Amino acid sequence: DAKTTQPNSMESNEEEPVHLPCNHSTISGTDYIHWYRQLPSQGPEYVIHGLTSNVNNRMASLAIAEDRKSSTLILHRATLRDAAVYYCILRDNFGNEKLTFGTGTRLTIIP
């Protein structure tokens, strides 16, 4: 599986936008970019995914670089409930069902 690189931790003020970066320079043409997050004492939950175009859903936006070697998860207005570990994961759409988690970014929200 292609590898992703994320900062270990980030802090953001409540009610401000948060940009979580992810580098994936060895991404292949059939790899989708998935984001999951894990809130304290919970299992991971799906956030968003994309292939080439930017994506929006009710939780977040995903901005994908034109060369696809990096992406950014955007939380438009962070709340205390967004404090979690955010994982950026590459997944081959023609591969098997494996989801390989990297170390992720621990996001702290400051009230």
Place this chain on the structure above:
Amino acid sequence: DTEVTQTPKHLVMGMTNKKSLKCEQHMGHRAMYWYKQKAKKPPELMFVYSYEKLSINESVPSRFSPECPNSSLLNLHLHALQPEDSALYLCASSQGVYRGQMSSYNEQFFGPGTRLTVL
């Protein structure tokens, strides 16, 4: 119903005990997963069942024995565990692979986990 349930929530067992973890989903998913997560670490895949058949075993020791009795249920049988096996055990499910291709919406739904302590 988009929920994956796991029982028990907590389990304490001795090294000579035999116990089982249970996982259930009613979303019609055909892929189910076991992950192990140590404190402050990411989840690590252990097993994948696809259409009730074991499709991936990530070289897990035989003291962990998975079972998929039907498409809604997944068990993990534990026997002769070691203290280093203490961890959070997460179950997940997804639509699964069909004819060699996953739907791009093949997100995994995770349960809350079972916190296992081996004494």
